[in-house]
Amino acid sequence: MNLKQLADSLNLSQTTVSRALNGYPEVREETRARVLAAAKAAHYAPNSRARRLATGRAMTIGHVIPLTGQTEMVNPIFADFLIGAGEVYGREGYDLLLSMVTDGDTEGAFRQLAANGSVDGIMVQAPQAEDPRIALLQELKMPFLVHGRTGDAKGYSWLDIANVRAFRRATDFLLDLGHTRIALINGQAGFDFAQRRLRGFEEALAARGLAPLPHLVANDAMTESYGYLSAAAMLDGPEPPTAFLASSVIIAIGLRRAAGERGLRLGRDISIICHDDELSYLNNDVGGPDFTATRSSIRAAGRRCAENLIALIHDPEQPPIQELWDVTLTVGRSTGPCPTI
């Protein structure tokens, strides 16, 4: 059943039926009711391909995932962000186009999406401190929103958390408890967020005349085994840390395993503050059951990014959206307070 057939069956023109279906005001209410009833009865649904061609809009938003080696996006974060964004897209009538780039040619993928008009906008995740994707998307005049920022965060739209502030505060918290040997298990150094988190860490230490201990700072792709291995090495090495600051839940899972194996109980023998990217979450026990809090905050981040990207698509001329989220420091959710030294 297509529009023409529906219109014929009602003895109306396609125009009128289309207007009735799309809520245009100039249709008589009685007519609209008839049309709606007939459409429902016939299980009519407008062909999205035709509609897209006619309107010139793809009603689709692209998420492009680079799959090259280390830089690859980490699982839990990736999935939950996607889910949050997907919820909003669905609600707003947009489809989510997920594009995997395996050959490292993200640039080509963007150009392709722009040239063949299959998306109305693109979500950019995990920006590097200097990220060529920004300039490219600007050149392509493709609406986009970045989750996170580059070092120079001017002239484009992004949503990010206040990484420096979050890590300064978390470090302060641990310092207040008397810790002096605090380890920072950070993400890969190229990512902007990792640089900002390090800065927050350094600033808090500097304010008390301290500096990061080189053997207690690690950078790598945020995985469980990285958390485990780096924590194990630090705990077994000289001058082991008395507290950890983990850059992600996934790291903290490994970290928690290393601590557990050594009989160190969280919140008593050792402090772990886990930051979770995104809407933000900071605690000392890596979340309650199933990381529910973390997962839902990441989803919330996905939702807010999606909402803002859609706003940008609807009005590309608006000034850049730039929103900084502050982090909530939640402590002792299930393991009690962090230990003092």
Place this chain on the structure above:
Amino acid sequence: MNLKQLADSLNLSQTTVSRALNGYPEVREETRARVLAAAKAAHYAPNSRARRLATGRAMTIGHVIPLTGQTEMVNPIFADFLIGAGEVYGREGYDLLLSMVTDGDTEGAFRQLAANGSVDGIMVQAPQAEDPRIALLQELKMPFLVHGRTGDAKGYSWLDIANVRAFRRATDFLLDLGHTRIALINGQAGFDFAQRRLRGFEEALAARGLAPLPHLVANDAMTESYGYLSAAAMLDGPEPPTAFLASSVIIAIGLRRAAGERGLRLGRDISIICHDDELSYLNNDVGGPDFTATRSSIRAAGRRCAENLIALIHDPEQPPIQELWDVTLTVGRSTGPCPTI
């Protein structure tokens, strides 16, 4: 730049240019070369919206993710399967449409996708033993492929692993080591895979005159905390298990933590066999660094499912594709052999 403009600039018809670009044989090679060169120079890319309308194909495959409560798909598996499938789709010129269903109305989502023609096929994941999605998609005449099976696996296409065999073999392995108190940390009982895995477990035990110990069998959504809590309870309770059979890496992560906290070393004090869904993986230490093996096998599953779904879309009349993957039992990858009793 569209086809008409490109054709005009070459003093050719749209027809010829289209044919040249799409590799039709009746174009003179010289003409084709001219067209190709001009298209490249002009950065021409056919408008996908127009092409989809004209061909009647969406060149898109839908993955529908239900987000209702417990049944929700577990993160790592979800993401890696998606990545594997996405690789293949991209290579074959298909887009991946990801649709989140938040209100529980998966049926409505399927009907919508079918009616408005925005996908050419649908990938179905995590089927229940009896799953209404199968009949619905058949009724809608929408090509689909199921990763996993229902209890009655007839009349539709699926790829699945040999769950019964895998769990029988894993249980046998543990029994051969002398274990008698083996715990099974399984997925939710409604899922077909959980039922088959239980069956394999039971069969292996029965062959030696044993039966599952009720206090050592657990069913729930496969999460880290579920693995942790159920293992902790069993280890601290009466008649603790000497070996675990975990239904997923994510469970095994939690399980490993519980063991670690109690000073039990894997492969020495306790045996853990972790099964990973999908293409399949079975070992005693939950995979090497970063679960690389597990993740890549799940991706491989995604790839194979995608390839088969595309084959099905290209020829919907072919007999159902039904493929059973056998599992490899890998032991002692990094922690040595499993302990004998």
Place this chain on the structure above:
DNA sequence: TTGAAAGCGGTACCAC
């Protein structure tokens, strides 16, 4: 080997 023209199924402008 090439071209003219009729779709594909909607949307939206312009009359009435």
Place this chain on the structure above:
DNA sequence: GTGGTACCGCTTTCAA
């Protein structure tokens, strides 16, 4: 309020 009709940009007969 309703209808006629010209697109949207490409594919695909059918003719030449």
